[in-house]
Amino acid sequence: MLTLITGTPGSGKSLYSVWELARKVPGTKVDDGKGGEVSRKLYSNIKDLLVEHEHIDAEDLNTWHKWCKPGDVILFDEVQEVWRPRGLGSKVPDCIAKLETHRHMGVDLILVTQHPQLLDGNIRRLVNQHIHLRRIAKGVAMRYEWDHCSNVGQVRGALSSGVWWYPKQAFTLYKSAQLHTKPTVRFPKIALLGLAAVAGLAFAAPMTLERIKGTFRGDSVKSSEERAQASPGETKKTFINENGQEVTIETTTTASTIAPAASAPAAPGAAFVPGASAAIEVSGCIVVGPRCSCFTPQGKKVDQTADYCAENSGSQVLIPKQIREEQAPRPMDSADYDALAYLHRKT
Structure with a gap:
């Protein structure tokens, strides 16, 4: 051989x-x-x-x-x-x-x-x-x-x-x-790449396992609830005014984030409160007894200063206005509904 x-x-x-x-x-x-x-x-x-x-x-x-x-x-x-x-x-x-x-x-x-x-x-x-x-x-x-x-x-x-x-x-x-x-x-x-992959897996495995455990513990549900609380919620109420017409009013239950006035153009004829970093457009205000209320064009009630409300409630033609960002919306009560019904009759 x-x-x-x-x-x-x-x-x-x-x-x-x-x-x-x-x-x-x-x-x-x-x-x-x-x-x-x-x-x-x-x-x-x-x-x-x-x-x-x-x-x-x-x-x-x-x-x-x-x-x-x-x-x-x-x-x-x-x-x-x-x-x-x-x-x-x-x-x-x-x-x-x-x-x-x-x-x-x-x-x-x-x-x-x-x-x-x-x-x-x-x-x-x-x-x-x-x-x-x-x-x-x-x-x-x-x-x-x-x-x-x-x-x-x-x-x-x-x-x-x-x-x-x-x-x-x-x-x-x-x-x-x-x-x-x-x-x-x-x-x-290829051997060095294999060692690097094993090392990376050993480092990432504990964090991945902890995230999986957190999912089963309900952490994701909690975060979803927090996001829901951060987003604005709206409720709608319907009633019959004195003329027998059905009126639907939307009220804001949670304050929403308002874009700065500089980033969005104002509506024609709208006015801005001096010094405000962001604003909400107001359709008009109305005084009923000792209470004064202002509303957006969508029928949402917003808070305002007493002077501002009194200044814009005397005219039958409502003047568009802007108010400060920190003046957040608040829920409506029965007196507000009466005021809004009166406003609808005047217009």
Whole structure:
């Protein structure tokens, strides 16, 4: 079998090849094809490898087909330094051409490099197993596997994938070429957004829960009642005057907010009380006995000063006037109804 292991520097590809593959070779046997068994032997160029093996170099790799025996396993790290891509039309070396029949010889090769494109094209076409490692955090990497040499940029098509944790015992089996270099690992942006969302939810959840509880306690009903009290309420009363006519009078039970006089134009012929910030239009006033009452054009009764009422009650033609904002409407009583009926007879 021809196994290719790829990964950028520091991804753990050499560590994986030693722990998952090389250390399992010594002491195993395979069928020699003649009805017997042969012990497997490991050959590798990894520096200070403590797994039982025989050390080889680039020259040995180029002549592997001359000295390998059935059952042998070759593990070669940074193989791109020896078997780099060749130019088009160049002759295929014997060491690479013999890979086409390596299974007939009973030999397995484990080739480790940083990227498939750094390797001879003929070798890539003969790969039976491709394992790619991508480091995602300290001591952990994603492992992707294909049954052929694949484009490591398209991991979605991998035959299998999963998380591979670096075994601590594996670091004692060889001396890494990285010499304890610790590459900087950045968390993906999606992970940071997820943490921010969780933090925001934890902050907002108590307030949201309190609002929901307040709804069931009746806080919303209370606020509705307060709004109803703030808005003006009106009542209508109907009576028959001396001429037998039906008269309907609207009375204000709650003082309403009056717009400033500057924001709304006054009616033609209307007068304003000096110094008033806002005004209510008055149709006219009438005196009945000791009482004096003034009314709006809609028939609503309003309060007023005694001087103002007396000044505007003597004319049969009522003069439009304005009174102060603080002179709020008040409910009508029976005397007011009599005065209003008298006013209707005069007009």
